[in-house]
Amino acid sequence: MLALSHRFHGHNSIRSLYQKGRPLYSRNVKLLWQPTPGKYRVAIVVSKKVHKSAVVRNRIRRRIYSLVGAHIAEGNAGADMVFLVQNPCLADLSSEKVREEVDGLLQKISA
DSSP states (O other): OOOGGGBOOSGGGGHHHHHHOEEEEOSSEEEEEEEOSSOOEEEEEOOTTTOSOHHHHHHHHHHHHHHHHHHHHTTOOOEEEEEEEOOGGGGTSOHHHHHHHHHHHHHHHHO
């Protein structure tokens, strides 16, 4: 789990990423990101359009937060990131497939 200091707080704090962020796409997730020197912040957005159940939306959010935290712990930091989940199948996919998808997006940032 990520510390609160590495999370966005409120919709207004991620507004600039919605407007100016660089997009990256995978099959089920869109990533908006901007480079920042030496620090990082992460937000994961799972709307009710993806799934009506809050339990499923929170499960997807927790899975992605844990993968991002593990990836950044390896030393890949320095960007503000917003993950926009576009498909409810992330709740049912195996951990390895979700890891491949998130790691693929994060590797594109560091390249």
